[in-house]
Every structure is written in structure tokens, then in C-alpha cells.
Amino acid sequence: MEAWKNLFVPNPVLWALKDEGFMSPTTIQALSIPHAIRDRLDIVGAAETGSGKTLAFCVPILHHVLNVQTVQDALIEQTHSLQDTQKYISQNETDSDSNIDILQPEFNPEEDWGDSDNSDEENNSDEIDDSDDVDNDDVDSGVDNGSDEDGDYDNPPTEEDIEELGENEVGCVRVVHNIVLDPTPQTVNTDKPLIGLILEPTRELAIQVKNHLLKAAKYINVKIATVVGGMAPQKQRRILSQCPEIIIATPGRLWELLQEGDQHLIKIPSVKVLVVDEADRMVEKGHFEELTKLFEFMKDNHEARLKRQTLVFSATLTMIHKGPSRKMKKKKKALIPDDKLDLLMYQIGIKDKKKIVDLTTKTGTAENLTEARINCPKDEKDLYLYYFRRQYPGRTLVFANSKDCLRRLVSIFTELGCKPLSLHADMHQKQRLKNLEKFSASNDGFLLASDVAARGLDIPNVQHVIHYQVPRTIENYVHRSGRTARATKEGLSVMLISQDDVRNYRKIISTLNRDEELPVFPVEYQYIPTLKSQLRLALEIDKLHHRFMKVKRQNDWFSKAAEEMEIDIKDEKLLVDIGDNEEQRQHAKKLVNMRADLLQALKQPLAPRTFSGKYPTKMGKLVTLHDAGKY
Structure with missing residues (x-):
């Protein structure tokens, strides 16, 4: 240290x-x-x-x-020291005035023994002064030896004595039955x-x-x-x-x-x-x-x-x-x-x-971060995200600007078997933390998130950050990209840029004082047709399932509301026809068959056996089409 x-x-x-x-x-x-x-x-x-x-x-x-x-601690120690000094002075002053032990309790015969004559009071007082003869074992165990009318401590009272004194008055002890004590409130x-x-x-x-x-x-x-x-x-x-x-x-x-x-x-x-x-x-x-x-x-x-x-x-x-x-x-x-x-x-x-x-650099991002872009039409962003996910496995964090977009991506990539996790502001806090834990625990985690996850989260070993939608501000781009390439480790940040994103992209490049645009991420286009067919099938399954479930949820809501209001909903024609039981079974069977076809397609290898699956990089830097001739 x-x-x-x-x-x-x-x-x-x-x-x-x-x-x-x-x-x-x-x-x-x-x-x-x-x-x-x-x-x-x-x-x-x-x-x-x-x-x-x-x-x-x-x-x-x-x-x-x-x-x-x-x-x-110093004040407490000083207070205790002052209290001890005052107590010592008080005891010395009392001892100088009288030889009587100041801690000796005063004996009240009327209160402790009931009515008695003066001779009994004197005898009892004498017995109290000689109370050192009491057995210590009985005192420690909580046993009271009591006393008879003559003040004799050596013999315990007999049953006749107890009956004569009464069950609530035995010796020096007054027994109170069924007492209720107020609980002491806990103070803060x-x-x-x-x-x-x-x-x-x-x-x-x-x-x-x-x-x-x-x-x-x-x-x-x-x-x-x-x-x-x-x-x-x-x-x-x-x-x-x-x-x-x-x-x-x-x-x-x-x-x-x-x-x-x-x-x-x-x-x-x-x-x-x-x-x-x-x-x-x-x-x-x-x-x-x-x-x-x-x-x-x-x-x-x-x-x-x-x-x-x-x-x-x-x-x-x-x-x-x-x-x-x-x-x-x-x-x-x-x-x-x-x-x-x-x-x-x-x-x-x-x-x-x-x-x-x-300590911010001129570029605004970490030195060990590789940045790139993929230019594509807006309706093909799903395809290139799917391409990246299939070709470059590893812990990947995908950012989007809207929650609706995230929900749609989660549904599609679930059908494609990518096991996506989501994180956005509308989720319950417990579920958000649970998804973060799952993502951090998986070496091949796939998290789809809003900018809620862009700030400060220390998720270990995030290898890729994908900007599905270009961030609206430079700060968000810096923070998003900062989820990877942390603590001297390398990382990759890729932006998917459509025509709608060009304005925000230009603003980010200008603000970061970049002399050149981000390099184009190399895409192996021979795999695109296969991926496109798989994605198209997943989209059909998602659309068919989502449309049916949306109508069914709407019908269930109307039916429940009508039942509570005692209305015959069939007469109101509020329900959408989703078919009888047989037609619904046929619909479910169709979904099962389509998912089976998709599963079979996903089992087919996408790349040849000789493909390494690593980034197309050399010496930690992205090898772009422009730079390929140098090597």
C-alpha cells in the first residue's frame, strides 16, 4: 500500500x-x-x-x-470523567459528615412488616444490622428466607405463618398478581x-x-x-x-x-x-x-x-x-x-x-476504446444488430432512445434465442436489479437498455456497446461508450446510423473534435441473406403472437368489466372475434410449427469452421476497409 x-x-x-x-x-x-x-x-x-x-x-x-x-468519543470520555469526579467528591463529603454507610437502605418496619409494637421494631432493626448471616446462595438464586414475628431469619415461616399473614404478605416481600408493565418505548x-x-x-x-x-x-x-x-x-x-x-x-x-x-x-x-x-x-x-x-x-x-x-x-x-x-x-x-x-x-x-x-481527453472517450459505425437503412437495424450478435459473442450492451423500441427488440430477440435482458425506467426496481445481476454474471450476456444504464454503472467486462439509436447528446454518447473499455481494458463501441440519425451523429463528431469520421465496421455480407431469412421468420412469429395476445387481453378486460357491471357484453358487440376453441388451437399449432422451423434454422452454422469469432482487429485497433491495404 x-x-x-x-x-x-x-x-x-x-x-x-x-x-x-x-x-x-x-x-x-x-x-x-x-x-x-x-x-x-x-x-x-x-x-x-x-x-x-x-x-x-x-x-x-x-x-x-x-x-x-x-x-x-472525546466528549463522551470527558463527560464520564466529570461525572466520576463529582461522584467521588460527593461521597467524600458525605463520609466526612457521618460514619453511617451512605448506601445502607433505611428500614421502615411499618411498611415492611405491618403493625407491630416498639419492641418488635427494635428487634427487627437489630436483625437487619446482622443480616450478613444470610446464606449467599439463597440471595443469588432469588430465594427469600423471610422472617417470623420475632424477626428470626434462621427459620423460614411455616404454612400457618403464611396463612396468618395472608397470601399477599410473606416476610419482607409483597406479592402482586397479574401486574401489567408499560413497555418502554424505543427511543431514537x-x-x-x-x-x-x-x-x-x-x-x-x-x-x-x-x-x-x-x-x-x-x-x-x-x-x-x-x-x-x-x-x-x-x-x-x-x-x-x-x-x-x-x-x-x-x-x-x-x-x-x-x-x-x-x-x-x-x-x-x-x-x-x-x-x-x-x-x-x-x-x-x-x-x-x-x-x-x-x-x-x-x-x-x-x-x-x-x-x-x-x-x-x-x-x-x-x-x-x-x-x-x-x-x-x-x-x-x-x-x-x-x-x-x-x-x-x-x-x-x-x-x-x-x-x-x-482528466478528460481531447477525444472525450477512453484511449483503449475502438469506435466504429455501420451505415444501414432504418428498417435493417434489427438485421445488423442480429448480425453483430451472431458473429461476435460476448457481453454486449445495446442502447436505444425509447422504451417502446426496447420492448420490441426484447420480443424479437427472444424468438431468435438470444436470451435478451431489458433495463428501463418503467421496470420495477427489483426486476431492474435482478436483470443487472444476470447480465453481470453471464460471460455472454445481452442487455437491451435505455440511458438509465448509461451513467456510472460499473458492470465488469462489458466487451461491446451497440448504439441501436444514436444518442441525442454528446454526454450520453460518452457515458454509453464508457460502459466498456473500463480500467485499462479494451472495448468496442459501434453506432448503427440510418438517415434519421445523421444529424445527431454529425453533432457528436463535431463536439468530440474529431478530424475524421468514425471508421466503418467491416461486415461480411455473404452471411446477410441467411440472417435475414431467420429474422424475417422471427418477425412473423412475433407479429402473429403479439396481435393475437393483444386482442385476447382486450376481450378479457371487456368481459371482466361487463361481469362486474352485470351487462351482457355480446349484445354490445365489444368483443373482437378470435375464433372458437378449434380455431384458437389451430392458431397455437401454427405458432408451434413456425417456432420449430426457426429453431431448426438457428441450428445451422452461420460461419465456416475456420472462422475465429474474434473482432476484425489488429494490435487493438479496428482494421477498416480504408486501412486494410496497409497490412
């Missing part, structure tokens, strides 16, 4: 990093962590995806946690501070950051919670009631719980560390209205704002693209990149004295 020596990383964090195999810091970590811990500066960091930005802000947060805990330590707040644009990224933070905090006693949409608010309220020191949240759910008056979240203005991850997307106007409200809420405490440390990280700080048109109409001129960076810092509350660490 010698490489971490001068970064001022706390020892408990170093032990955890060693356990996880982080023997040396990345460039973004080495340049930002010392300024955050030693100099207490606000940090604005930009580096390519997979460069270790998460750990760059996790380590300073844990440093603050340890500092707060050290101060709290509301004085526990909120030390760190990390804001993330997506739920998956928030959960991923929490997992990284837990590993780094392995040897630190700290509570970490996520506050995200898609999960039960009741459960998150219970977690917040435990007053976690660090909260990782998406702005929407955080603002919702804050408006409800959560007692822990109202401490947000006094938070010691604020982290805004994927900042370029987080501050886009019109995207996160709650984020602006959160920043306004935090500005109310001016003194805490001056003491707060703010860390901002992203894969790019260019922010070239314009905001939504309805917002930009109010502006007389477009903002240049430097203006947008200043606006970002103003909204978040970055101090004038800050450290900017910009």
Missing part, C-alpha cells in the same frame, strides 16, 4: 482497500483525495468512465466520519449527525455507490442508507429513523421524504460533505426539479454552507448540448461550455477556492 502513503487516507480505510485489492490509487484519486482531506477544498473532478471517481469521493467522506466520531438518538449526502441520478447507481462505500468502510462503525424511488417509502422511513451518518439518494424520493418532515433529513442543511455525482446530468434544467429545490433548501443555513465541503464528479464537464427548448426560449443567447460550468458550480454552491481536476 506504499502508493497510498501521501494521500492522507485514514488507516481503517487503507485496511479495507487492501482487503479489496486496491493496492494503488488511480489518477483521479491521487489528484483529488489529498486536496479534499488535507486542504479541505471543494473538488470538481472529471475523468473518463471506469477511472475510479467513486472511491475519490468515498474516501473523503469516511475521513469526515472518523473525525466526527473522534470528537464525539436524534442527536446523531448527518455527515455525508451523495446525490445520484439513477437508483442503480445509488445502490452501486452504497456497495462501494460499504467495502471501503469495512472497519468503520458507520450507518449508510439509500433513499431512492421504486422501493417502499415505509421501509426507507424505518431506515432513516436509525439516523444513518451517510445517505445516498436520488433527488425525487429524497425531496418527497423531506417534505414529509423526516426528523433526520431536516439536518441536510448542516451536512458536512455534499457529493454530486454525474453532475452534468444532475443539473440539467427540466430534468431534476427536486434537485434545485434541495439546493435552495440547503442555502438557508449560510454558516453551515461555508463549512460544508462539496465534491462534484462526472465523466465530462463540457455540457455542450442545450437544455429543453421551453427553458432555452427565455435565454437570448446559448451558453458556452465555460458558462455552463460556472452555472453548475453556482447552483451546487461550490466555493471560489476550489480544486478542478480535469
Whole structure:
């Protein structure tokens, strides 16, 4: 761990990093962590995806946690020391005034023994003074020896004595039957501070950051919670009631719980560390209205704002693209990149004295990323995606701009036996996480996703990224492509470009300062006819099945509604004729036969046995048609 020596990383964090195999810091970590811990500066960091930005802000947060805990422990120790001193002084003052043991309980004969004469009181008092003769074994076991009327402790009371005294008064003990005790309410330590707040644009990224933070905090006693949409608010309220020191949240759910008056979240203005991850997307106007409200809420405490440390990280700080048109109409001129960076810092509350660490390259993407394009008509994108999937197996992530497009692709590629997984905003959070786990666990995973998966997700060993639809902004292209070629590994990014995508493609090339267009990905066209016939059959199966199921679901809905309203639906002619039982069986049989034909076609080898199945690359670079003559 010698490489971490001068970064001022706390020892408990170093032990955890060693356990996880982080023997040396990345460039973004080495340049930002010392300024955050030693100099207490606000940090604005930009580096390519997979460069270790998460750990760059996790380590300073844990440093603050340890500092707060050290101060709290010192105060507790000081308080205990003061209490012990006061107790010692009080005991000495009491002993100097009297020789009577101050801990000796006062004996009340009337309360403990009932009515008796003065002689009995004296005898009983004497017996109490000589109570050292009581058997210790009986005391430890909870047995009460009792006493007779003469105060004799050596002989237990007889049954006649018990009957005479009454069943509720035996010796010194008063027995109370069927007593009901009020349960002691569990109290929450509301004085526990909120030390760190990390804001993330997506739920998956928030959960991923929490997992990284837990590993780094392995040897630190700290509570970490996520506050995200898609999960039960009741459960998150219970977690917040435990007053976690660090909260990782998406702005929407955080603002919702804050408006409800959560007692822990109202401490947000006094938070010691604020982290805004994927900042370029987080501050886009019109995207996160709650984020602006959160920043306004935090500005109310001016003194805490001056003491707060703010860390901002992203894969790019260019922010070239314009905001939504309805917002930009109010502006007389477009903002240049430097203006947008200043606006970002103003909204978040970055101090004038800050450290900017910009490691982004001129090209905007990782150096070990191979980029290419496939020019094709819009209605043949399915074909070329299928070609790539068949020819180049491996962990592949496909991005599209719309959820409807993703649903259609999932249906078609399921018929083709590609076992696709999906990920988009309309899915339940549990299913989204489940699909991510399946994709990460499979060496040949095939994930069809919206831009929800473009930001910050650390999915190991993604070999290919396919842009089925060209992204609308340069930031999305950089983040999408950044899912591969991570941590010095090589990767491939391919855009499928139709006539509708040319405008966005030109904008991306111009913004990335590319002198040349992306190279054309080599396609072996002798395989295209076979793939086209397989895809055509899959499309027919999908269309036939989807059309039938759509009508059937509509009929089932009308039938159920009519039954509840006690209406004869046949008279209303609302049901679509899907045939009788025999015709439906024939339809199902036809689908089975078509799927059998498709399965047989898929079993046929596409490439000759001598084909290696690797990229058409040499020395890590794509061999294009233009460059082929050089080799």
C-alpha cells in the first residue's frame, strides 16, 4: 500500500482497500483525495468512465466520519470523567459528615412488616444490622428466607405463618398478581449527525455507490442508507429513523421524504460533505426539479454552507448540448461550455477556492476504446444488430432512445434465442436489479437498455456497446461508450446510423473534435441473406403472437368489466372475434410449427469452421476497409 502513503487516507480505510485489492490509487484519486482531506477544498473532478471517481469521493467522506466520531468519543470520555469526579467528591463529603454507610437502605418496619409494637421494631432493626448471616446462595438464586414475628431469619415461616399473614404478605416481600408493565418505548438518538449526502441520478447507481462505500468502510462503525424511488417509502422511513451518518439518494424520493418532515433529513442543511455525482446530468434544467429545490433548501443555513465541503464528479464537464427548448426560449443567447460550468458550480454552491481536476481527453472517450459505425437503412437495424450478435459473442450492451423500441427488440430477440435482458425506467426496481445481476454474471450476456444504464454503472467486462439509436447528446454518447473499455481494458463501441440519425451523429463528431469520421465496421455480407431469412421468420412469429395476445387481453378486460357491471357484453358487440376453441388451437399449432422451423434454422452454422469469432482487429485497433491495404 506504499502508493497510498501521501494521500492522507485514514488507516481503517487503507485496511479495507487492501482487503479489496486496491493496492494503488488511480489518477483521479491521487489528484483529488489529498486536496479534499488535507486542504479541505471543494473538488470538481472529471475523468473518463471506469477511472475510479467513486472511491475519490468515498474516501473523503469516511475521513469526515472518523473525525466526527473522534470528537464525539472525546466528549463522551470527558463527560464520564466529570461525572466520576463529582461522584467521588460527593461521597467524600458525605463520609466526612457521618460514619453511617451512605448506601445502607433505611428500614421502615411499618411498611415492611405491618403493625407491630416498639419492641418488635427494635428487634427487627437489630436483625437487619446482622443480616450478613444470610446464606449467599439463597440471595443469588432469588430465594427469600423471610422472617417470623420475632424477626428470626434462621427459620423460614411455616404454612400457618403464611396463612396468618395472608397470601399477599410473606416476610419482607409483597406479592402482586397479574401486574401489567408499560413497555418502554424505543427511543431514537436524534442527536446523531448527518455527515455525508451523495446525490445520484439513477437508483442503480445509488445502490452501486452504497456497495462501494460499504467495502471501503469495512472497519468503520458507520450507518449508510439509500433513499431512492421504486422501493417502499415505509421501509426507507424505518431506515432513516436509525439516523444513518451517510445517505445516498436520488433527488425525487429524497425531496418527497423531506417534505414529509423526516426528523433526520431536516439536518441536510448542516451536512458536512455534499457529493454530486454525474453532475452534468444532475443539473440539467427540466430534468431534476427536486434537485434545485434541495439546493435552495440547503442555502438557508449560510454558516453551515461555508463549512460544508462539496465534491462534484462526472465523466465530462463540457455540457455542450442545450437544455429543453421551453427553458432555452427565455435565454437570448446559448451558453458556452465555460458558462455552463460556472452555472453548475453556482447552483451546487461550490466555493471560489476550489480544486478542478480535469482528466478528460481531447477525444472525450477512453484511449483503449475502438469506435466504429455501420451505415444501414432504418428498417435493417434489427438485421445488423442480429448480425453483430451472431458473429461476435460476448457481453454486449445495446442502447436505444425509447422504451417502446426496447420492448420490441426484447420480443424479437427472444424468438431468435438470444436470451435478451431489458433495463428501463418503467421496470420495477427489483426486476431492474435482478436483470443487472444476470447480465453481470453471464460471460455472454445481452442487455437491451435505455440511458438509465448509461451513467456510472460499473458492470465488469462489458466487451461491446451497440448504439441501436444514436444518442441525442454528446454526454450520453460518452457515458454509453464508457460502459466498456473500463480500467485499462479494451472495448468496442459501434453506432448503427440510418438517415434519421445523421444529424445527431454529425453533432457528436463535431463536439468530440474529431478530424475524421468514425471508421466503418467491416461486415461480411455473404452471411446477410441467411440472417435475414431467420429474422424475417422471427418477425412473423412475433407479429402473429403479439396481435393475437393483444386482442385476447382486450376481450378479457371487456368481459371482466361487463361481469362486474352485470351487462351482457355480446349484445354490445365489444368483443373482437378470435375464433372458437378449434380455431384458437389451430392458431397455437401454427405458432408451434413456425417456432420449430426457426429453431431448426438457428441450428445451422452461420460461419465456416475456420472462422475465429474474434473482432476484425489488429494490435487493438479496428482494421477498416480504408486501412486494410496497409497490412
